[in-house]
Amino acid sequence: MNLILFDQPKVHQQLRPVTLTRPISGIRTGILCLHEKWERRFAVTASFLTEEYLSDKFPVKYTSDNLYVNASLLATDILVQAILGLNSGQVLKNNEKVLAWKSELKFAFGELPVGLEVVEFVGQVKLIAQLPDLFLNNAEEIESDFKLLTKGRVSAEINDQHTVVYGKENVFVEEGVNIKAAIINAETGPVYIGKNAVVQEGSLVIGPAAICEDSMVAFGAKIRPNTTLGPVCRVGGEVGNSIFHGYSNKAHDGFLGNSYIGEWCNLGANTNNSNLKNDYKEVKLHSYVTNGLVSTGELFCGTFMGDYSKAGISTMFNTGTSVGVSSNVYGSGFQEKFIPSFAWGGASEGYQAYRFDKAIEVINATMARRGKQLTEIDLKILENINKS
Structure with missing residues (x-):
């Protein structure tokens, strides 16, 4: 199976400025980027059907067994099973929305299939089609990704005697994490802390929240629910309902919300x-x-x-x-x-x-x-x- 995540031109425009430098599936919501959610579920590496000026960095790969999946879709287990059930020459739709199709043909950017046998998907479908969708879905996506990343695994221990943890069963800590004198409250949703992340003294983290690999929560920070710090971020102050994609800093005081x-x-x-x-x-x-x-x-x-x-x-x-x-x-x-x-x-x-x-x-x-x-x-x- 050759997984191709296709962008729809209008949706790619609607998601700018976030998508100016990446395909839709490169967006982060929850813990993972959209393409990572599909790649983990399908156990393959995706390629991208996106704007021409992005195609050198994010190329598309064709084979004789192409599975095209709408890049805006949020992956669910039920949806994955429906997509895996497609035969070549079939297209999966939900109320006229094209979700996925399977074909040996090479489709161009912006081109949707015609004449294929329609399979109707009956169930809830969520897409990232407008900018507010990013933070509106972040809580559920943190919870979904948390289950995906931690299934069958055991969290590292938080050994600092001055750190207080509520809802310990909903906290997962990767190896190399450094936490000192912090409060972590996962009673309202899971808290994921990635490899080698740092949570400094006096910080408050309330779930659902994700602190990804090599990121730092600065002294006295207030990380409110539905917040994601992507890899290698430095974030302080008060942040809620927001996503830092990665390699970005807000190291000092100040408020950021729904962003x-x-x-x-x-x-x-x-x-x-x-x-x-x-x-x-x-x-x-x-x-x-x-x-x-x-x-x-x-x-x-x-x-x-x-x-x-x-x-x-x-x-x-x-x-x-x-x-x-x-x-x-x-x-x-x-x-x-x-x-x-x-x-x-x-x-x-x-x-x-x-x-x-x-x-x-x-x-x-x-x-x-x-x-x-x-x-x-x-x-x-x-x-x-x-x-x-």
Whole structure:
């Protein structure tokens, strides 16, 4: 079986800025990225049918036994069984939504099958199709991934005598974790702490929550429910209903709620975001499809930040803010609700274009601190985003 996770063009646009640098299945929600959830269940490595400018980094692989799965789908055991039951020439649908199909043919990006035998899936289907779906599904996905990752395994012990654990049966700690004088409350949902993670003194972690491999919860942090810190993140202050994709920092005090922060981002000390309007009306968010504000249908909605972006000290993000890739945001007052990629400045001082060569220099300097650098393929992706 050859697993191909296909993006739908409009959905990929709807999930920007998070998907500007990755296919939909590269998004993290719960503990794992979407493609990792499918790969673990199918015991295969996926390839990606996505935007052309991303295809060098995320190529598609075809064979004579191709299984195409909608990249927006959240994996469940029942859905996996239905997909595995498909024969070549069959397509699985749910109320006209194409979930998966099996074919020896090579389909192009944006192309859906016609003329195949339809198999109707009767059951609940959840997809990541809009930005708020990321945090709205995070609690259930943490619980689902927790079961997937810990089944049949035994947690490492928490030996620190000054750490208090509630709901110990719902806590799983990988090897090499360092926890000191913290409070971990898993009575309301599981808490997963990845390999070599650090939870520093005075921290509070309330489940469902995930602290992934090599990440750190800083002194006195308050990690509220439904929060994910991806690999190699440094996070302090108060965070709730939010996801850090990986390699991103918010090391100091400040509030972040109902948000998604991409890779290689940094939020300066006392950076805060609003996630609820004073008039309690539905939050509007910038759409890359309409190039304007659209209603999310949600009362709580925070900040969505693309990869490599940074916020200066005491930055304030408005309710429902979209920040593109590699932007440097700073200054007094609330920032604009939409900050495009490669922008430099703030609402009070004005935004200007961030010199591309300077932006790449800063990105490489940031990545060098973790022993990494941009590849030529990464540079081409960033050039495309900068020109678009």
